[in-house]
Amino acid sequence: MQGKIKLLSDDCIQKIAAGEVIERPSNVVKELLENSADAGSSTISLEIKGAGKELIRIADNGCGILKEEVPLALQKHSTSKIQSLEDLQTLTTFGFRGEALPCIASISKMELITRSKEENSGSQTTLIGGKIVAQKECGRSEGTTIEVKELFFNTPARLKFLKSDSTEKNRMLRTFEESALSHPEIAYELKNENSSKELPSRKDLKDRILDLWGEHLKIEDLIPLNLTHPFIQIKGWISNPQSHKPSKSYQIFYINKRPIISRALNHALYEAYRDCLPQGRHPVGIISITMDPSQVDFNVHPTKREVRFRNESQIYDLLIKEIRLKRSLISTPPSLFKKELELNDLQSSFQTNQNHFEKFETLSGNHPNLKESIGSLEKYNFSRSASEAAKSTLLIKQPAKVLAQFHSLYILAEQNHHLIIIDQHAAAERILYEKFKQCLSKGLPVPTQALLLPLLWNVSLPQAELVRGALVSLRKLGFFIEEFGEKTFRIQEAPAMIPESELQKSLDEILSSLEKELEPSYPVEEKIMHAACRSAIKANEALSHPELSKLLEELELCSNPHTCPHGRPITLTISKQELDKKFGRI
Ligand SMILES: Nc1ncnc2c1ncn2[C@@H]1O[C@H](COP(=O)(O)OP(=O)(O)OP(=O)(O)O)[C@@H](O)[C@H]1O
Ligand SMILES: [Mg+2]
Missing domain, CATH: 1.10.10 (Arc Repressor Mutant, subunit A)
Known part of the structure; x- marks a missing residue:
């Protein structure tokens, strides 16, 4: 909870002050929305005019500021949110530097109207370029209104660096969305030029997501996350594997309600979808992580969007596990x-x-x-x-019916009034991958075949080290490999799903994948499976009609027949209706 506003000590200022920089209107929107949320508001309204350069007005019904404390609130390094550096260990507010208001005031013409819960009347303060030019008592219900007019009026250089009005508007709207998704319980109102949007208070994040993005996301495309672990809690919504999007617009990570940018968390999201995401497509992920404030440092960057975790790899692993688990349930x-x-x-x-x-x-x-x-x-x-x-x-x-093979590369089939074109290699890769995966997940042995002649596999010294380290995993996947000298291995038995003629190629693929540096937590078995699948039916391979039909049958049984394990699409479909349209029949 916020106490009284106090000036921080010089020592504390030196350690936390990052020199807040307001570079664009969306920075103002972010700071003011955060202040309103910190003030315990249950309603917040935001109004924007002239792409934020003319006016940004935020009104809330939070705790307000005492009349006598207003000048302090407008002074640098005065805050009610922390008193010393140690308080960062238990921080529950967005703000803590006491920099935002004075910084915004210094580059705009500001009106601050506020009434504290403890007082019967409010105060109105007018500032130009950070200097208080007028102050008077006024009436207002509990809460605060801040009007920021003519942003950057005294810093023309910054005005020049702004992007187009529509880009700046989009950034402000994105900031608004991030805030609204962080606090479904707060009712928001947004007025942007002639359009307006009201978001009622919601108990459930899912409803707020639909309020904001319902035109683009369907509830049936979303999967809930809910993991409680001794030191973190992960909640949120992700897309089911088939409902990927063309952009990253539906991805936001929160730590303790603060929207953040984290390469590790972002990587975890994509890693968890690795086997089913077509190239150029993106998962949905509105992911909110709650953790002890002492386990995360927000005091890294002026915008507080970058964070440092005490134990990043554990969070990374837990997030991947949770997404994979919930994905597999659906x-x-x-x-x-x-x-x-x-x-x-x-x-x-x-x-x-x-x-x-x-x-x-x-x-x-x-x-x-x-x-x-x-x-x-x-x-x-x-x-x-x-x-x-x-x-x-x-x-x-109905079962798909094979019509023909095209260029020894694509299968043409029909199913339910649709023409389907199937990339035979991608399909074979998917089938092989799922066969491996099924054995692993059920703890069953991968079916193997004894080789007619044992295969001797020669590798370099460093490669031999990698293979040695992966022998147990390789055996789990049906590769019975034994050491046969310092740089040679002998293979006597291999997975039955891989034709003997392709075994050497498969081993080469496995080796190069073992050499690739992925996240340390990425399971070796997964690497091997991905690589081994490349030895599935190659492109340019003529297949008989029964072989093509078998491939389709097996593909239909896959849990994800849409993408190969590396994310490429497997099928392209054209409906009869589309064809009829193209030929001018309808
Ligand atoms: N909407 C508001 N309602 C109530 N009090 C507010 C509001 N906005 C600002 N304040 C008060 O003014 C103080 C200064 O705000 P300011 O945003 O400059 O700093 P901060 O939020 O403490 O830290 P930061 O610079 O990290 O945002 C706050 O600590 C708070 O006490
Ligand atoms: Mg603040």
Whole structure:
């Protein structure tokens, strides 16, 4: 809680003062929104005019500032949020440097109207370039209004460095979104020129996400995170593996409600989606981590957006584990093309929901995995339509029928009035990867084949060290490798899924992947599987009709038939309707 505003000691100032710099209007918005949240407000309204250069006005119903303390609040290094450096260990507020208000005031014309809970009337203070030019008593309900007019009026150089009005506006709106998602319980109002948006107070972050981004994100595309660990708690929402986005707009990380930038957390998010994210696509992740303030340092950068963790690798590992776990609970029902999942298509295919359930009950008996994943959809309170959609997909899916092979590279198939083009190598990689993965996750041995002649594998000295370190993992995946001298290994048995003719290539791939420096926590088995899969059916390989059909059958059984383990798409689908349109038939 905030106490009275006090000037920090010189020693403390030296250690924490980072010389707050307001470079653009969004910095003002961020500081003022944070102050309002720190003041315990339950409603905050933000108004922007002229891309923030004309006016930024923030009004809240927080604790307000005592009349006699207003000049102090406007003085550098005066804060009510900490008294000494030690207080940073227990910090629960956004602010702590006592720099933002004086800094903003010094480069604008500011009006500060505030009334503290303890007083019957408020005060209005007018500043120009940081100097108080007028002060009077005024009426106001509890809370604070700050108007920042003519930002940078006395620093024309900074005005010049601003980007276009629309870019600056977008940055302010992003800052507003970050704040609103950090505090679903606060009601917000946003006025931007002629448009306005109201966000009611919400108990659940999910509702705030939908208030803000409901046009682009569907609840059935989101998966909740919820991990409580002795020293951190991870909450938030991520996208299911198929609902990736073309940009990173739907990613925000919070530590103790503060939006932050962290390469490690960002890496963890992508790592957790590594096997299912097509190139150039991005997962959704609104991830809020709560931890003891003594375990994280926000006093790294003037904007407080960069953080230093005491134990970064542990947080990294926990985040990956939690995302992977929650992802696996919502495995997607097999279907070669995602369009089939859309409810509109489904609704036209079936007359009544009752029918779905009856048919599903009969069919799902043969598909225990599907039934399980649908069960978990419902467990997570997904809308009934999402789980019904998943159930119905099974009903309308007919087996894909092979039509032809094109350039020994692509399979042409048809399924449910769609033409599907399949990258045969990507498909084979996915199938191989999932076979390995299934054995590992169930603790089953990978089926192996004894080689006709043992293969001798010669490597360099440093490579031999790497192979030696991975022998146990290799054995788990069906590579029975023994040392045969300092730089030679003998292979007598290998995974049955890898043709003997491809074994050497597969080992080469494994070696180069072992040489790549990934995050230390990245499991060796995962590296090996990814590399081994490259030896799946290669492009430029002519396959017989039965071979092509088998490949499709196996692909349909994969939990993710959409991307290869390295993220490339596997299928491209064109509906009959699209073709009809192209040929001017409709
Ligand atoms: N909206 C507000 N409601 C109530 N008090 C406020 C508000 N805005 C500022 N204050 C008071 O003014 C003080 C100075 O605010 P300022 O933003 O300059 O510093 P800070 O928030 O303490 O630290 P920082 O510079 O890190 O943001 C705050 O410590 C707080 O006591
Ligand atoms: Mg502040």
